[in-house]
Amino acid sequence: MGLDSKHLTLVVPAAGSGSRLGEDIPKPYLTIAGKTILEHTLLKFRDINQLREIVISTSDQYLDQTREIADAVFNTQSVKVIRGGDERQNSVMNALHSASGSTDFVAIHDAVRPFVKKTQIENCLVKLDSEDVDGVVLAVPAKDTIKEIGSDNLIERTPDRSKVWLAQTPQIFKKEVLMKAYQNAAESGVKGTDDSSLVERIGGRVLVVEGDGDNFKITFPLDLRLANIMLSGR
Structure with missing residues (x-):
């Protein structure tokens, strides 16, 4: 069965706040160039051939607005808007339980990463389908030297920078492996810093695919100001 026959579900956790931006409105619902950040993000996935379903988790007060945004972007794909959890991991778990049983791959993408390129998404899908791996993660090589510190802020270790990559999204996985990873995390009380860390924890093989800054x-x-420049052309 080739890649063209595979079904992809896109999961977008969109329940985050705008506190670190100093905004009252949650980040995905801030408007830039006439569209919310969430809409800019969703548009990057609209023309992915394998995409069959979108599940967006958000807070209660934004359920209706999220449905309107998603319906304006997607025409033929199934859209589900669900209530998110207290933390991102809970929101993703809720979305996974809502995903179609026919799904082969699940892509998890941050609602506030509106600059991912279609070619990058497609490259991740090709690698996941063709390589002997359980998932793929878009990432970039670290530019700066990384320091690992202890609780007293003293440096304990300097990892080899050539082996350090900064994870981005989308992170795309075979559905059955991702479900097992999330179930394992729920049973063991583990909180992962990203989805890949949960798959790695159960022995899953995850491949890094190079993205860009x-x-x-x-x-x-500062991120918001840069996004305004990039999306508004000013």
Whole structure:
């Protein structure tokens, strides 16, 4: 069965706040160039051939707005908007339980990474389908030297920078492996810093696919200013 016949579900956790940006409105719902950040992000996935389903988890007060945004972007794909959890991991778990049983691959993408390129998404899908791996993660090589410190802020170790990559999204996995990883995390009380860490924990093989620095996550005010420049052309 070739890649064209595989079904992809896109999971987008969108329940985050705008506190680190100093905004009252949650980050995905801030408007840039006439569209919310969430809409800019979703548009990057609209023309992915394998995409059959989108599951977006958000807070109660944004369920209706999220449905309107998603319906404006997607025409033929199934859209589900669900209530998110207290933490991102809970939101993803809720979304996984809502995903179609016919799904082969699940892509998890941050709602506030609106600059991912279609070619990068497609490259991840090709690698996941053709390589002997359980998942793929878009990432970039670390530019700076990394320091590992202890609780007293003293440096304990300097990892080899050539082996250090900065994980981005999307992170795309075979559905059955991702479900096992999340179930294991729930049973053991583990909180992962990303989805890949949970798959790695159960012995899953995850491949890094090189992305680029444009695919940044809008987290701090400087990120928002840069996003405004890139999306508004000013």
